[in-house]
Amino acid sequence: MREITYRQALNEALAEELERDPDVFLMGEEVAEYQGAYKVSHGLLQRFGPTRVIDTPISENGFAGLGVGAAMVGLRPIIEFMTFSFSLVAFDQVVNNAPNMFTMSGGQFNIAVTFRGPNGPAHQLGATHSHATENFYASVPGLKVCTPATPRDAKGLLKTAVRDDNPVLVLEAELLYSSKGMVEPPDEELLIPLGKADVKREGSDVSVICYAQTVPLALKVASQLEEEDISAEIVDLRSIKPLDEKAIFDSVAKTHRVVIVEQDHPFCGVGAEVCYRIQKNIFDALDAPIIRVSQEDVPMPYNERLEHAVLPNAEKLIAAVKQVCYA
């Protein structure tokens, strides 16, 4: 194991998959000559050449559709959105074409495409550039959605996504690109299955269910809560769809109290689904109502103080944990 950044981990995943399979190519805005808007594809053009690493014009609908079409005839495209906020321009391709093709063709055409890029609010980018899209996309049958929070998960999930025969969205966390973590060396194959959550910290009093940018937040809060003798178990979903129900239920059966901290909006958010499944399946294990911490139900303001107030943050999470623990 060695310590690398989330960005480097993604870069290694891309390089390894491009190296392994000639049917894999990377396409998107600024992925080649510019070396990636967030430098995730740094060096790939030089290593794999312009037929495998391809710059596009600003045409999300066009190149997302190109990826789906190339997948219809057997290629395995990796399509980068500079941010998933821009994927909304390609919503028709991601929602109508990629996941429906397998069904509509009676199983003749599977779409082995990976859509990836940063997702979720970053820092003072305003309403149009701050979308957390996981709940939109996870609600679409036929799509798989994962949300890595650590360099190791980012590498392992992206590599798995590229090899998956279905359309998979890898929703990266912009604020975590420079974060560091321990990852297996490049000569050791690292594949993390979709649909497997990971307990990032064990605890006994409350389960904090989180993903993506809310994982470091939850871990930070867990350390603070420890000082107040509250032991929080941090369950990182890693994949939104498929959802690892077993890991969630196992944790809840142990702690009996749940806070879900998500980066999307509250109405029909990821937490609503998780919450439904917990009460449906292990209602008797609960000692308190489940509380969700999410963004506030407003478009994201630019103002820094207001943005902080909209986002799930430590104060809100601590308050929620204390509430479910009756502390």
Added chain:
Amino acid sequence: MTAMQPGEQRDEVEMLSLMLLIRRFEERASQQYQAQKIGGFCHLYIGQEAVVTGAVAAVRDDDYIITAYRDHAHALARSTSANACMAELFGKATGCSRGLGGSMHFFDRNNHMYGGHAIVAAHVPLAVGMAFAIKYRGEDRVTLCFFGDGAINQGAFHEALNLAALYKLPIVFICENNLFAMGTSVKRSTSLKQIVDRAEGYDIPGEIVDGMNFREVRDKIAEIVDSIRKESHPAFLEVRTYRYRGHSMSDPASYRTKEELEKYRLDDPITRLRAQLTREGKLTNEQFDLLDKRAKETVLAAVKFAEKSPQLPIEKLFDYTYVDGAVAAGVSPAKSGESAAGTAAISEERR
């Protein structure tokens, strides 16, 4: 249809026979729709037969074709059986999309027919992706992308043309201009005097061809495809044609005059090819009648086949969402298989 050798032309009598099959298929589909054997939307191709027939006659069987929702003819032209096509309209498991696609979503992988796409212009980027794959793999195939005059004002169309030109992809954009996008005439939808001028904006060579004339369509597409195979590039063809029926089965087409319709009927593509072949001594009236009789029989047999075909069992409902089956959605397959009482029950059970 038999596999073609390079340079060989498809037999014109055979192609006339295909046009008859398409015509009779669509007429029977219309009747079965009225008899409520076919659900949803149903868009008929009657009047436009020479377009797809001319196109497939000009290319190889392994070239890719993809179209919009008026797609029955494109599947038939690619040798998808009338049985599989009719069964799809009936929603049966023997259909070319197992009854999961319906009229607007015909697919036939083995015959390189890539759909059947119902969001206007959304398939044009897909076609560009298929052409991208051809070039990526260094093959000499060509993609034929069909769409209507309604598609040319959608963003996806413009993005796709730009990408195809930028990457010099082997694709022919074939606009089947039947003068109406649903009920809106081209004059009311498009700022250009002629649709082909759209291509010029992307530096793509464009031409116009008479879509009621099989030979003209075939020869023009053959010429374009020949050029593309020599050196990969996109091309645009505006094919001027006409649909005799409304936009869909529910449309009485009151936005146009009877005189206009009659004018085009007099220029019928089947009548025209028949007359050409008869004049040249390649077809007798008896032979034509026999072809027509065979087409009608094939279609009637297809209706019978569709009627007696089974539907996809409800237990199979979750098998066509993910390649790896129900497991992928976090559902145990045994669980979803257990409840066959109806989709609502399954939906609840799988939670």
